[in-house]
Amino acid sequence: EIVMTQSPATLSVSPGGRATLSCRASQSVSSNLAWYQQKPGQAPRLLIYGASTRATGIPDRFSGSGSGTEFTLTISSLQSEDFAVYYCQHYNNWPLTFGGGTKVEIK
């Protein structure tokens, strides 16, 4: 099983600031990596797939990068609606696994 490790667990950022979230895979997942945003009481929302492709309707302040075992989600100029929990997930093989999440909170 591939273990996905996200860091930091919590990130405090000021509105308008930049957030950099990390996700590390215990073995290579190529570019088969997705990022999700989840707000309280809501289902997860796909932000990024293929490590760097934004899903339909996702603002361009969200960007993903990386391949293999190291991945980054960057949110430039954080808006109020961006404060949420973010998860990475690999889909390179079975079982699918998620990272433990990074909570982006208001500083």
Place this chain on the structure above:
Amino acid sequence: EVQLVESGGGLVKPGGSLRLSCAASGFTPNSYSLNWVRQAPGKGLEWVSSISGSSRYIYYADSVKGRFTISRDNAKNSLYLQMNSLRAEDTAVYYCARPLGYSGYDLGYWGQGTLVTVSS
């Protein structure tokens, strides 16, 4: 518009059974895999099971293998999860999710979830 609507959650005693359903609409069901993902209260996301469009390929997380059974009825546009021998640690919101495309498991569409509580 793709829609996924889960139902069937509720309170069940340890060792009991429950069957979840997911009603799918807005797409041709046999063209896409469908998945169950769960989230325990205050915890992260955990993939549970996946089934291919034709039901030919089925996968389970080790934590549910032998206790849960995934199935689908494409004629009824429905996905199911039969959960037996339930444990307290199965308590979670269960989401039905579909990938963006025909292949891959980037989960682009999610239902709102149904809560399963396992408690005596």
